[in-house]
Amino acid sequence: xxxxxxxxxxxxxxxxxxxxxxxxxxxxxxxxxxxxxxxxxxxxxxxxxxxxxxxxxxxxxxxxxxxxxxxxxxxxxxxxxxxxxxxxxxxxxxxxxxxxxxxxxxxxxxxxxxxxxxxxxxxxxxxxxxxxxxxxxxxxxxxxxxxxxxxxxxxxxxxxxxxxxxxxxxxxxxxxxxxxxxxxxxxxxxxxxxxxxxxxxxxxxxxxxxxxxxxxxxxxxxxxxxxxxxxxxxxxxxxxxxxxxxxxxxxxxxxxxxxxxxxxxx
Amino acid sequence: xxxxxxxxxxxxxxxxxxxxxxxxxxxxxxxxxxxxxxxxxxxxxxxxxxxxxxxxxxxxxxxxxxxxxxxxxxxxxxxxxxxxxxxxxxxxxxxxxxxxxxxxxxxxxxxxxxxxxxxxxxxxxxxxxxxxxxxxxxxxxxxxxxxxxxxxxxxxxxxxxxxxxxxxxxxxxxxxxxxxxxxxxxxxxxxxxxxxxxxxxxxxxxxxxxxxxxxxxxxxxxxxxxxxxxxxxxxxxxxxxxxxxxxxxxxxxxxxxxxxxxxxxx
DNA sequence: TTAGTTTGTCCGGTATTCCAGACATCATGT
DNA sequence: ACATGATGTCTGGAATACCGGACAAACTAA
Numbered sequence: 370x371x372x373x374x375x376x377x378x379x380x381x382x383x384x385x386x387x388x389x390x391x392x393x394x395x396x397x398x399x400x401x402x403x404x405x406x407x408x409x410x411x412x413x414x415x416x417x418x419x420x421x422x423x424x425x426x427x428x429x430x431x432x433x434x435x436x437x438x439x440x441x442x443x444x445x446x447x448x449x450x451x452x453x454x455x456x457x458x459x460x461x462x463x464x465x466x467x468x469x470x471x472x473x474x475x476x477x478x479x480x481x482x483x484x485x486x487x488x489x490x491x492x493x494x495x496x497x498x499x500x501x502x503x504x505x506x507x508x509x510x511x512x513x514x515x516x517x518x519x520x521x522x523x524x525x526x527x528x529x530x531x532x533x534x535x536x537x538x539x540x541x542x543x544x545x546x547x548x549x550x551x552x553x554x555x556x557x558x559x560x561x562x563x564x565x566x567x568x569x570x571x572x573x574x575x576x577x578x579x580x581x582x583x584x585x586x587x588x589x590x591x592x593x594x595x596x597x598x599x600x601x602x603x604x605x606x607x608x609x610x611x612x613x614x615x616x617x618x619x620x621x622x623x624x625x626x627x628x629x630x631x632x633x634x635x
Numbered sequence: 636x637x638x639x640x641x642x643x644x645x646x647x648x649x650x651x652x653x654x655x656x657x658x659x660x661x662x663x664x665x666x667x668x669x670x671x672x673x674x675x676x677x678x679x680x681x682x683x684x685x686x687x688x689x690x691x692x693x694x695x696x697x698x699x700x701x702x703x704x705x706x707x708x709x710x711x712x713x714x715x716x717x718x719x720x721x722x723x724x725x726x727x728x729x730x731x732x733x734x735x736x737x738x739x740x741x742x743x744x745x746x747x748x749x750x751x752x753x754x755x756x757x758x759x760x761x762x763x764x765x766x767x768x769x770x771x772x773x774x775x776x777x778x779x780x781x782x783x784x785x786x787x788x789x790x791x792x793x794x795x796x797x798x799x800x801x802x803x804x805x806x807x808x809x810x811x812x813x814x815x816x817x818x819x820x821x822x823x824x825x826x827x828x829x830x831x832x833x834x835x836x837x838x839x840x841x842x843x844x845x846x847x848x849x850x851x852x853x854x855x856x857x858x859x860x861x862x863x864x865x866x867x868x869x870x871x872x873x874x875x876x877x878x879x880x881x882x883x884x885x886x887x888x889x890x891x892x893x894x895x896x897x898x899x900x901x
Numbered sequence: 902t903t904a905g906t907t908t909g910t911c912c913g914g915t916a917t918t919c920c921a922g923a924c925a926t927c928a929t930g931t
Numbered sequence: 932a933c934a935t936g937a938t939g940t941c942t943g944g945a946a947t948a949c950c951g952g953a954c955a956a957a958c959t960a961a
Contacts, residue, residue, distance in 0.1 A: 394661040399704040452729035458783035460726020463718035517724035
């Protein structure tokens with residue numbers, strides 16, 4: 370247990386400043402992109418070098434190659450770089466290459482329009498939960514900037530569904546111990562979490578209230594791929610004080626749409 | 636003149652099968668992504684190797700690295716790979732990192748909803764024109780799959796605006812001679828094109844009818860960045876037989892919205 | 902001014918990546 | 932049955948990509 374699982378993510382920024390290790394250009398590139406994603410804002414080359422723990426000269430060379438390929442882009446007056454136009458095209462290609470994903474995005478649009486609530490598409494990335502796309506409620510000010518930000522699985526309703534295929538022993542290895550601690554300091558008992566996962570699997574949806582955030586009620590329903598596995602979830606993010614009848618109505622809609630998007634019958 | 640400009644794009648697929656040339660991993664990665672984008676569908680590793688002219692063993696190693704980073708993804712039963720989830724997140728980060736781009740996308744949504752027509756956001760990529768994003772008209776069946784596909788500049792209305800900052804001599808070097816030939820075999824006289832570019836610059840918009848496609852009328856208006864340069868264009872794609880009054884009305888809307896999105900006053 | 906920090910570029914050497922090729926499997930066709 | 936071709940893995944060796952470090956220039960602070 371403990372945190373053996375994090376060992377997989379050796380590219381994690383910052384840690385292990387062990388010097389003198391030569392690495393491949395490809396690996397540097399991957400680390401660079403993940404660092405940029407984590408930072409979520411343009412960075413200067415020197416800072417990138419520090420963040421991915423690479424020599425400055427190497428970083429310059431890599432960044433220049435990527436700039437030329439438009440995978441990175443100069444932003445602002447001097448020295449800052451961020452993702453470039455090519456990335457946008459690659460990402461667009463990813464999200465439209467199959468009819469399935471396109472249908473999911475259309476559903477997202479429709480649900481947001483019909484209900485006026487915040488709708489999200491969620492998935493896993495390594496051993497963390499991420500929002501893959503979202504449509505924000507026009508009402509409350511809730512900025513849609515958390516797409517791609519990694520969040521501990523136990524903090525989320527979707528997370529409980531997305532790990533539904535794992536046994537308890539696997540889960541213990543998979544989820545870092547630190548991830549059971551909520552942002553406000555409370556700690557979720559792992560056994561309680563495992564029970565939640567089990568419940569979510571049996572009832573085919575998951576709800577959390579005031580978990581990662583004291584003011585939100587989250588509900589998630591699974592989208593299954595052609596093998597019946599859960600790749601992504603559909604998810605409503607509601608104000609906690611949403612009246613129960615409306616919650617039930619929305620949950621019904623959510624489950625129906627998620628079922629319609631799933632590829633395999635039971 | 637002739638086609639000296641294409642020399643810049645040495646990563647262009649297929650050509651120059653000269654063997655025995657060692658290349659950096661980074662360059663292989665870039666070529667791989669561009670090949671995938673051009674192909675617009677999942678590919679097998681062996682075919683990728685041929686397409687980017689790399690040794691098979693090298694290609695396997697690179698692909699596996701990228702798979703692990705989720706920049707590529709296995710698709711289908713066996714052996715096919717395409718862009719992965721990480722690409723989607725990187726691309727999302729690109730298109731949302733600044734308020735400007737977000738406003739552009741919202742405008743795209745609004746214009747599509749208001750008019751029911753096909754709206755596109757266009758830009759340059761190297762010496763080609765590309766659609767960066769689009770909202771399709773619900774009416775005619777026009778599939779929105781041309782985002783990211785490179786098209787010769789002279790085929791498009793937007794292209795005439797996007798090269799407006801260049802002198803005639805620059806343009807001659809910049810645009811490959813072959814790009815003046817339309818898909819149906821007609822050839823645009825370069826001088827005529829230069830005159831079009833000049834006209835577009837002076838009147839602040841550009842229109843083409845039945846150019847790249849016999850059945851469409853395109854109109855484009857420039858979005859200027861804070862330096863007054865034209866980075867992207869907003870564009871309507873209409874049926875050629877759209878009545879003139881409506882065309883004028885749409886053109887007015889287009890110019891107004893594009894102006895509102897531009898950052899610098901004149 | 903001086904001293905300190907950061908940026909961008911360049912260069913020589915070596916640790917390593919990338920390449921060529923072999924090999925076992927599997928699929929397909931005749 | 933055999934022949935053909937593609938897939939995925941592995942290995943040794945040589946070309947070179949990456950690294951450390953130096954350098955000039957620009958910027959800041961006192």
